[in-house]
Amino acid sequence: MKNVRLVFFALTSLLAFSAFVVSIQVKKPVQVNRPPNIILVLIDDMGTADVGCFGGTFAPTPNIDRLAAEGIKFTNYYSAAPICSPSRVGLTTGMAPGKWRITSFLAERKHNRSCEQADFLDASAPSVARQLKKAGYATAHFGKWHMGGGRDVDNAPAIPNYGFDEYASTWESPSPDPLLTSTNWIWARSDSVKRWSRTAYFVDKTLDFLKRNPGRPCYINLWPDDVHTPWVPDETTLDAFPKGTEKPREFSAVLAELDIQIGRLMAGLKAIGADNNTLIIFTSDNGALPTFGGKRSGTFRGSKLSLYEGGIRMPFIVRYPASAPKGKTDNQSIICATDLLPTFESLAGKKGTTSGDGENMATVLTGKPRVRTKPIFWEYGRNTESFRYPLPHDRSPNLAMRQGNWKLLVNDNGTGVELYDLTTDPSEKNDLSSQQRQVAEQMKAQLLAWRSALPKLN
Incomplete structure (x- = not known):
């Protein structure tokens, strides 16, 4: 009888303890969802048809394709310009780059004057990072900058002036990372981080930044300088072609390595538990050059340096597990790079705080297509002396x-x-x-x- 009582007492105590635990779990406050991490992956000179999910056949791109399979693929996204610097300015400011006197790629002062442009983006211009920082975000820029600095432009504002807490950038910036720039040029054999390892370096920086800021939403520019020429996929290529190449074989190798690093980014997000509430946007700053007979532009006419579709209509993928559907293609919504600033503001809970040329496309990025209300404008080529142009058929x-x-x-x-x-x-x-x-x-x-x-x- 005594043993029965002990067993009864033990079972009763266990049930009481279980009920206590359950009551604690029930009463535990539900954590309010915070705004998403935003990682803007801006590829350099990627054509619309470079990757498999947009019809590319140059190299398998399973990880980029998986971004699309796990998110939304958009077929009507436009860069702000058909060349690097103004396209990045439009994305950063939410305004037409010409409004900030940036019309072509930024280089030495003489070149900038001949292109009728400033030497750098005015630090007073609107900035995605600055606006999100006001909304409580930790902000970082890892990769190519090319909105001022480098060559003989030694007075460009530092990257933190645009709202970034941390940065690591390449040669064409106010203060390039010494591990990437051992000489006064874009890349060199003596760089600590070799040309073919840069994208991996920027992915490592991105994941580390997220790990060190677990309590805050993060905004990160992940802007590699792949797949821009010259292509140097490995040291063997560098030995054979000291200045790099513009040949299809080397392009395919660089593209394949880029895809591997996108896979590392996705795996890293899962490993640190940041995958579900991280919005990844994958796109390009402008079209491809060379196009290998138009193959990198797919069905579109034109290339980098052209206002035909091949120069400005870019691949665009959104992956946001917490709020966006999987495996969807949006052929209806027309999006421009200038839309990203008001869109990100809205996702951060700061809808409508900055005026500009873009539209808030937050609902579109979460799977609800809509008709655009504002027209999109572009310019490229203010004169025939200083601006570069493609072959006559592609020149617009x-x-x-x-x-x-x-x-x-x-x-x-x-x-x-x-x-x-x-x-x-x-x-x-x-x-x-x-x-x-x-x-x-x-x-x-x-x-x-x-x-x-x-x-x-x-």
Whole structure:
């Protein structure tokens, strides 16, 4: 009897303890979801058809393809310019880069003057990082900068002036990482971090930053300088081609390594428990060059340095497990790089705090397509002396505009009008300017007025 009582007492105590534990679990306050980490992966000179999920065949890209399979692939995303510096300025500021007097790639002062542009992005300009920092984000930039600094421009503002807590950047920046720049050039054999290891270095920096900031949402620019030429995938290539190459074999090797590092990024996010509430955007700053006979531009006409679709319509993938559907393709929503600042503000809970040229596309990034309300404007090529251009077939007029399904191109002197219906003619083969005169004239007047309102270089 005594043993029975002991057993009964033990069972009763166990049940009471279990009920206590359950009551604690029930009463434990539910943690409020915080804004997402945002990692903006901006590839350098990646064509629309470089990766498998957009039709690429140069090298397998299983990890980039998995981003799309686990997120949303967008087919109507545009960079702010068909060349590096202004495209990055548009993304950073949420404004047309010409409004900040950036019109081509930034280089030495003489080149900048001849391109009618400033030497660097004004630090007073709006900045994605600065706005998110105000919203409580930890901010970092790891990778290529190219918005001022380098060569003989020694007075460019430091990267923290744009709102970044930490950074590690390449040669074309105010203060390049010494591990990446042992000489006064973009890369060298003597660099501690070799040319082919840079993307891995930036991924390591990204994951480390997230690990060290577990209590705050993080915004990170992960901007590798792959897949920009010259291509140096390994030391053997460097021995054979000391200045790198522009050949398909080396391009494929660089692309394959980039894909491996995207896989490392995704695995690292899972390992530190940051995967579910991290928004990854994967895109490019501008189109490809060389295109290998147009193959890297896919069905689109044009390349880097061109305002045809191949120069400005970019791959765009969003992966956000907590809020975005998997395996979806959005063919409807038209997005521009200038949209990212107001979109990120909205995701951070600061909707509508910055005015600019973009639209808030936060709902679009979480799987709800919508019709764009603002037109998109571009310029490239203010003169024939200082600006680089592609082959004649890919060289476009120097202004362009998209409004709805219509795309108009024209030179800033009013000549060379071209009009395309991108719904039926995304390859821009059938100029409708003579058949749709009213549409062409209305858009031309609007585009030329936009161009004339841009500030001149003082």
